[in-house]
Amino acid sequence: MTQVSVTIAGRSYRMACEDGEEAHLEGLARAFDAKIGDMRRAFGEIGDMRLHVMAALTFADQLSEIRDRVRALEAQNARAEEAAAQRLSQEEALRRELAEKVNAAAQRIERLSATLASKPR
Template sequence: MAQVTVRIGGYSHPVACQDGQEQHLVSMAAEVDRRIAALKAMGLQLGETRMLVLAALQLADEASDLREEIGALKSAPPSTALPEDDAMAGRLVAVAERIEAIAGELAAP
């Protein structure tokens, strides 16, 4: 199990991840950091925990939208679905699951 220290919102957070997933984790942390920076740019002055909650909710909302889109693609008649749609849907599900796992790790005490 690898250990990575990521910076989000100006704070360092040590996070464990599977070996080989370090760069992926750093990339996801950078996305969370961008969202927190955007919240701060809107003039929000909240504590670290609140900012992380808002960023996590934004990511969860996007993941939910992606799951709905994937569900709609999967329920579409086979004649209208392209083979690439299934591959893309699978990748989107994997990304959504990774986002939820990271959000869960960040929320864990």
């Protein structure tokens, strides 16, 4: 575990994270700090705790919307995969049918050829 110091709303916080995750944690802290700054400019000085809660709820709302979009895309992907599987199955059936027809035509040609070859000229 690595210790990282981040600053949010002018306060420094020491946090632990996995090795290699320092930049990610610092980026998250910067995004949270920026959101608090945006809200402070929009709503004025309404208290740090309230600004922190509002920023957290804003991110939670965005996360909820993203999860909803992911679920919708997963459902759309599942439908597309099912449609592709059905098309593949139909294509395989058509190929089998075509192969049977080509085989039947070849057999008919062979019979006609044999019939013509057996007739005297």
